[in-house]
Amino acid sequence: MTEELIENGAVMPRIFSLALKAKEEMPSGEAKVATIGFFDGVHRGHRCLIEQVVEESKRRGLKSLLLTFPEHPAKVLRPEVEMSLLTTADEKAELLAATGVDFVALLPFTRDVAQLSAREFMAQVLKKQLQVEVLVIGYDHRFGHHRNEGFEDYVRYGKELGIDVVLANELEGGKHVSSSCIRKLLMQGAVEEAQDCLGYPYFLEGEVVEAFHNGRKMGFPTANIRVSTEKLVPQNGVYAVSVRLDNGTKAFGMLNIGSRPTLDNGSHVSIEVHIFHFHENIYGKHLRLSFLKYIRKEQKFDSLNELQAQLEHDREEVSQFLSSLPTR
8 A cells, every 4th residue: 555545545435333131233235254353554464464364355246344453452441551552443444445345344342342252252243233244354363252272263253153264374474563562663763664564654634733933043943743642653753754735735844843942842752744845834733744755863953053953954854855755
């Protein structure tokens, strides 16, 4: 999947909300090929699995379905642990739309759900509510209470329940890709490595808010972005980014994430982008910032003149990087 495909969008799958003890079945009432996952980031590994679900559904003449959860299971099981996500719910829905899947079912991950054994989950949720006839799953995937059952157990339960459990192929090349690994890469500023795992540039999206205009005074006007609190913000530093406005306008720029130590900004972390060759008033508008390259770490300078000189150098480095891209 390319960034262009994400931006262009696709036909949205039909999304249904479930409840563990729902009296009614899923409205479609059609047999399905399904898989299960949280799909944070909808990375290359996820899409490899989803593509197999879609292909299998077409081969069998059934509908394709993804069963996912509005909140990460870890937030329910370990609420004291802070976790930032690669995608908000809306962003994940947008990315899933590009996979061509027919249905997405959202099941709130409650403690009742967590207590279900794998067999109970397959019987009560997959078979009864979702009419799943085929479950595509990776060999090392685990679900159910204590997660102590594996693929052979799922196959056995499936035979008892009338669900054909199919082993998914690994991502081509045998490379292991996971959301947790991508989060670690982003926290290190390794946005190019993260892009390789995601299959698209990692992005932040938010509203442009009023700030102190310090950048403008130095000849580097910036748009300050307020992003969702659940979204993972990469390591502090300077990045080359592409920019997309909510009216479809595209541009490039350099992004700074950090507490602006030279300006004594305290501990508050700001996300501000200097958009190249752009002079419009965009307060209150939404921007999407896609990370292309990590330029340098955040640092404190002895004077504003030193900071301005470094910003000039940063802009030149970002411009050189952009000019080296095969397509802009």
